[in-house]
Amino acid sequence: MPSPQPATVAAHPVVPVGPLPRNPGGALDLDWVASLRVDRSAAERRAATLTTRRSVKQAAQAAWLLKAITLIDLTTLAGDDTPARVRRLSAKARRPVRPELLEALGMADVRITTGAVCVYHAMVPTAVAALEGSGVPVAAVSTGFPAGLTPLATRLAEIRASVEAGAEEIDVVINRHQALAGDWQALYDEIARFREACGPAHLKVILGTGDLGTLRTVARAALVAMLAGADFVKTSTGKEGVNATLPVSLTMARTVRDYAERTGVAVGFKPAGGIRTAKDALAWMILMREELGRRWLEPDLFRFGASGLLGDIERQLEHHVTGRYAALHKQPLA
């Protein structure tokens, strides 16, 4: 008696198109946290072959790169940031691609902006004003960025102040020592407080993966952040010695997948730091498409934290249109 063909399965967690409910978080499940396993060599092998198993060329490449732009948190986080600098950045976020290029790509009528503009708290009002009406949200880094070691009360006040100033997204950093010491309860409690302080603003939790030592700790910290209500988990501040890498991102993406499979809730992922080229962007997008699926290539579930990436993507788009290699100085400055 031949057995019936089993029902088909979904390749990835099923997430509806359109607005998603926020991650409600859940109780800290320490058994779940403890059960996570990550084999670094295997993760590195997978990361290394993602881009050799998949290739995006020609029209597909142009389309993917345009999509990449919509996923960028265009970022300036420097001590010498000024309002003028932030206004310039915001203008670029509104119109990241030259109209003639969009025209040539048959995309003139498609709204292309970056995913957000990401600044320090002091620059939030400037950015909010500069982006008014654009639909581009302002993200503020918060909680004693980048070390995360200021008093909790200060960190919470910082979040509230940024939300009050108009930030719709708050990028917080975790206390790395809580993760390193395995004090998951403390980490969970703090992140839950951050989430509470965010109110309607979305919470992006930076793990500082370059400081966490092992991929297993990365996975555990990511899970704790999600259980505590993170809307996004993010790799790095951009200030650690090692920032976003593909193996780290693979580990976090798989933890996001695990969370979605077990809770039905889709949490976003943001690699940040060191993603500078169009080629890098494609690699991360392939990672997301393969491990989490098409739905995780929309700005509500995936962002790049980057400052220099946009310029290189513009060059590649120009090359696609003209067939000539483009100069950086011909792309409008961010």
Place this chain on the structure above:
Amino acid sequence: MGGIMTVRDLFETLDYGPAPEAADAARAWLSRHEGSFGHVIDGVLEDPGPDTFETIDPATGATLAVCAQGGDGDVDRAVRAARAALPAWQALGGHGRARHLYALARQVQKHARLLAVLETLDNGKPIRETRDLDVPLVARHFYHHAGWAALLEREFPGRTGVGVCGQVIPWNFPLLMLAWKVAPALAAGCTVVLKPAEYTPLSALAFAELAHQAGLPPGVLNVVTGDGRTGAALVGHEDLDKVAFTGSTEVGRVIRERTAGRGVALTLELGGKSPFLVFDDADLDAAVEGVVDAIWFNQGQVCCAGSMLLLHEPIAERFVAKLRARMETLRVGSPLDKAVDMGALVAPVQLERVRRLVQSGIDEGATCHQPSWTVPEGGLFYPPTLLTEVEPSMVVAREEIFGPVLVSMTFRTPDEAVEIANHTPYGLAASVWSDSLPLALDVAPRLQAGVVWINATNMFDAAAGFGGMKESGFGREGGREGMHAYLIDQVERSLEPYPDGALQPPAGPSELGDEAEPAADGRRAVDRTPKLYVGGKQVRPDGGTSYPVRGVDGRHLGEAGWGNRKDVRDAVEAARKASAWTKASGHGRAQVLYYLAENLDAAAPRFVERLRDLTGVDEAAARLEVDRSVERLFTYAGYADKYDGAVHAVPIRGVALAMHEPWGVVGVSAPDEAPLLAFVSLVAPLLAMGNRVVATPSPRWPLAVTDLVHLVEASDVPAGALNVVTGERDALARVLADHDEVACHWYVGSADGSADVERRSAGNLKATWVNHGLRRDWFDPAQGEGDAFLRRAVQVKNVWIPYGA
């Protein structure tokens, strides 16, 4: 993948779109040869002649080229060319040959794209694999062996290239298998006649052309194309010194039979049904990706494919769910597309076989899981397939499918996992997934496989040996162990045949003994009947028959048991059960061998007298034989905890441990001469390395060994570790060679007996070491002991352990 998509469409779908690799260079190469190829013999690419076959692109069905079907005459010309080229090639020396191997590695790199595309066209495997795996590994293999060539004299003293090699390779990794065969052969100073598979001859022809351009002397590498008939002609050629084959176990058996008794060195790398064990503490996502690399690599047409998924019950359901989801994201299509995971199967007959086997699995009650998408039409495509609800007794769980089909079963404990994993005639590779080092390193040595990957799969490197156990063949390719397959001891070349009449078997039980002689003082000694020694007990022969043993002067010295096939069966059974000896530490085994040596030394006068009576030697010679026997026991007691494996320098963050493992049950057929010393010389290294031995002593003069058995009994040798069956050598050897539980057989006797053992060993493809009727001087340490014995007393298992947290 549909029609032309616009940027706007793709912006929504974010599909990959086509990413075709240009085939221009490969097509230009084919056109330059007008799509027609003959053999490459003595440095000349010949015209194909009248008898030809077509090689096709399995992804499209298009004919790529017409190649020559090699006949006996072609093979003969090629072997002659290789023979003629041999002296100059050997005379070139290690460094001279290293230069050539280095140039070949460079050639491969310089023409990497041509070779990769050509391979993909001819074989149907994805360009990603030929570009990123096959061709780089080929270059790596020639670089690595350029090193061995340069180091040969220093690293392998007293050993030289075995001579002219006939090599037959399969279609699944055409160029890589060429490299695995050709690189060590050339490094060792051998010349080669290579027969590529008829489905995939092109990369070998391209390589031969590149080699010619690089200045490889004519005749050193000859390529004869054709089907199985050509292969048969090659392995049957009488002027070969060595045959190396990679392919099916079925053909391997035939080759073993055809090469038997010809004095041809043989290595076989055959089929597999390699287990892929996932424990509940593994990184499951990593293991899922491991499965992809195990069975959906090269469309599953991989001899070491992890085709038997064994899942720990606690995670079985979850793992299958993850795996099914992963199958949905695999992409099957044009192998020249840079974004596909699987291309086409190599030939219609393979596709048919895969379909038939999957259907048989379904008919037997397995559940078949395939992705929801369908494979492209027009080529030999088959989707990734998982069969669950499989039982070990089903055909799909036992037969090598050689396609993208995985069968899964579950286990409860590590012991059960090992039991299921080993419960196959094959023993090529295994993959173990666990986050627990103690668990993984406990399981790996217990798996009967030549290669074990821990938390990884299908890793290959020139520095690590690859090859199988059991019916997956014998011999290793790669690493130091791989070089041995192409080298021969000078000592072995110097051996002479036995003098005429030296190998007469005893008359046997048909002849009754003479009346026993009374002792000098007239008293009659109490009868002392030598028996067989099986499972730690002295037993009477099954047939209830003894035969007289006479001294060299014809004097009747006693009677020995006339062992028969049932005695051998019982002895093998006892040896099979004596696994404690294998598990004992090297130190522990050394203690036992020292103890035996101590007891032998103490009983030396008795053995001197016995040897004098038996063989008629003078006292000094007899004393020397006893002393040498004691010495030999010391030698191997010394080696018991020192014949270490190696840690290979493979290019990963991790180690590849080349572990020396005993065969298990080994048969020994000892010669007549030096009846004590030869026996000890054969048995001691095997025991020292942890083998359990079933030995037949000198048929003519077994009494020295039956005396030794009394010492064995008194020396803490565990029951079954050493079993002794007296009787006629060749009759007992036949039973040992036929026995499927015997993993290896050492035979020292006549040329005919050697041939018979080799021929019969094809049954379970046991490894053999036979003397082809040549006589060794057991008293000479250069001939009677040392590395040659130890090397053959073990098989090398490579355990790959990548690490990182």
